[in-house]
Amino acid sequence: MAKILSQKFYDEMNKLVPRYPTRVALLLPALHQAQEEAGWLPSEVMEEIGEYIGIHPAQVREVASFYTMYNLNPVGKYHIKVCTNVACCLRGADEIVEHIEKKFGIACGGTTPDKKFTLMEEECLGACGTAPAMMLNDDYYENLDIKTIDQLLDGLK
């Protein structure tokens, strides 16, 4: 099978090998690294990771699907993840999700046709004290309301 992942991926992984007691422990960093390269995790990539670590591809899928930070489908340039757990929910997360859905005309989990925005619900971000919170790619935005969201999203290129 032709390799999809870059040499850089393999170099990074080989550096990490001595850090962990077992080889299976490489799975999470490998998934992160692979996602950084492609933006998401196609099944061929997960297959290749399984082959590299020496585990069944089903096991890779199991782990990748458990965590919401791994994308099993392509995502847009801006990946919006709104926390909808208890604290955020009480402080209006549902309205925020609804607002973004309307704003972009997409359902939760969907991507805009121009591949710019993807909207997802997220489990607890640990920002309950500053609820409601959301992630935009890797950054946190807290104490949100509809106005700040509009300001934020409209300013994105």
Added chain:
Amino acid sequence: MAKCTIDGREVEFVAGTNLIEVAAKAGIEIPYFCYHPGLSIVAQCRMCAVEIEKMPKLQTACSTPATEGMVVKTRSDRVRQNQKSVMEFLLINHPLDCPICDKSGECDLQDQSFKYGDPYMRYTEERRTYLDLDMGPVIKKNMNRCIHCTRCIRFGTEVAGIHEMVAVQRGSNTEITTVDGRPLETDYAGNYSDVCPTGSLTLKDFRFRKRAWFLKKTPTVCEGCSRGCNMEIHQDANVIYRCLPRTNMEVNKYWLCDEGRFNYHYVNQEDRIVLPTLQAGESYQPTDWNQAIDQAKAVFNGKKLAILVGTDLTNEEAIQLQTFLPKQFGNAPVFHFGTPGIASTQDDAPADQILKRKSRTSNLNGFEKLGFKGFESLPAGIEAVLVIRGGRAEIPKFAAGVKVVGLGVFHTAENPGFEVVLPGTSFAEKDGTIVNFEGREQKLKRSINPRGQCKQLPEILMMWMNRGMSAGVAS
């Protein structure tokens, strides 16, 4: 021996045994779903929670080893309330489609819901549903029925040695699946269905063929290889519907391979020769027993004969042949045969890390102990061969011109090119003893009557003797 008290009864136990097993020994049932004695313990279904004195909360019996002086209650109000709640919770998304489910009648979920659950349920919202991907030829998945006990996943990783069955997503969206609906790879896939406590994983082979409560069960032994796994044949109206493993900790534990599980098919197969049959050109012509025996004798008449006996026969049959063959055929050479390349127990070895062995017949060891010689090739000058077998020993190829008479179970699809076939019985149609690779003697038990005019070996031998004297073979 250490003692504990369960429901007011003093129960002895071996240190390290969990409460489910200790209670079961004393005849006290603790219900459970995710626990399986052959798999690791995860304590996630919560059904087996019991009350233990001096412990503030209910404890899962599967993960709690009994200790000296422990006082356990399995029927207290708290325990019963927990069982009701767990059942209600597990059934929230269950479709309750028992009337069309193959598992119905032997389903842990159904039985325990009836026994421990509450007939009333508060949940009225929409149930979660899945689109089921395929899982290959052995297992039919119905994810809606799943209660996430993960027994199948643990069976895959711990017993079958392959992590192909996984739980993707999480929480109430968890789905048991293979990657993108890929077929299961293990040769032990049938066990996925056995360990499933619901109708989520059922056998495609058994699907919609028979309700479980119509089946009559006969404990017997698998004839698929020299291990001799213990199993049950389930039949109704003389038709075998399935074979399931029977627990024997010293032979096969709780498991059975797919080859052994589905081996029974040849017994019911359409093209099995169930009438005495003569060859007529390319096809086979049914006849009666007397004519067939006369024809067989005519075939052997004056020819140099060799006899091949399949190691899929029982010890009793082998011993009868040891008396019969020299009387009828003088010193014609006799060999045992079964698996190409496995002429003796020396060649027999494990075929995988689990159960399967290289000898694909069950009684190789027995035949060797009785002094039969293994078949490698026919001695020079042999003109006719008598092949006697159950249904599984692989018939060797003979040189053109060698006339063959078959006695036992044969199929027209095998196209053996035999002059005469005298139909005998398969492992499911007779009683007898087989000896596995370790020398363990186990019993085949008859579960169905022979099909058509198939007869037991002793009866055929008797008919052969009664049709006149020795065949007059040149020796």
